[in-house]
Amino acid sequence: MAHEYKATARREGKWWIITVPEIDAVTQARHVREIQTMADGVVTAMLDLDEGEATVTVSIEMPANAKEAWEEAARLQAQSEQSSQRAAALRREAVRNLLTEAQLSQSDAGALLGLSYQRVQQLAKTV
Template sequence: MTPTEARTYTVQAFRDSGLWVIEVPEIDAVGQARTLASAADTARTLIALWLDVDPETISVEMDYSRIDPDALTLMNQARADQARAEAINSEAAKTWRQAARRLVRDDHLSLRDAAIVLGVSYGRVQQLVS
């Protein structure tokens, strides 16, 4: 491996006896970290020492699949729900803009009157039509 060539290793992280255990199956190495926040750096150092290379040439991808599978399932569901909610929110914003523009441009309502109809502030209608 040349000095500029980076290699990515998958690192499994899980709790055991109050510490985070980090395993790197590709090189059959195991280490520990006090916090999950430090686990990736600890793994990089472990791999670099094991392979006798510069830690800067090591990239790690953390694998949390050995943590509570039900919690991971819930996390994935929450991410999917959040993505759907963001899509719905984006569509709602588009619809608000269309409604405001129709009231002001097509129906010739003042911004203040459109605000009353839409149930939003005058300033919000200004934002929606601009």
Template sequence: MTEAEAPKSYRAIAELDGDWWVVTVPELRGVYTQGRTYDQAKSMARDAVATMLEVAANRVVVTMEVHLPDHAETAISQVEQARAARDEAAAAEQRTLAESARRLRAAGVKVVDAAALLDISKQRVYQLLADC
């Protein structure tokens, strides 16, 4: 897909109203939609934007911004932060494993022993060494 063909992105605001998610797209006047589930509302928002612009739905990306009462959206933010921290910790673990595998091999430790010491498979040790 060329840059000229890249989908355009729009911000949508989703608010819970009883059993329905009500969605508005501030950038496009008159674009309102709803869905019984969050995923349905997101899909409906994408379709509504595409319809308004008279383009195919695959030419539109909708980023949902959730507004909930009593600052309940803080819960979503906390989960996102926890996941980001988890992902960073996993990346740090992989970097440390790779460096440790390299150091163990440089010290003359056999791959099978490095695997046991690092509590990973010997195949993973070979992968880590190949990535260095």
């Protein structure tokens, strides 16, 4: 069974500094794509293990300002998707109200809403 280690990579200047606290090891990488390889390499070298005898899980620390912007964008996107779903539900409700309560034809409902009668028909059929 492979030994398991946790490593952390953080940006310092032009380098990614990779630390493996369990074995007090530090290495570096120039690019994100190299981090896992370097982490695996430092563990196997420090412990004199064969390849595959250790599993290294790396967590990469994103720079704070980029992380905050990314998380805010994700939050706003989730809100936008919820708003879009709510807007779609309200459109369906408006169409159903015009067709049932106001007893308008699909053509007349479409004219009032700026939609084709085909789109009105689609909205009326969706749940």
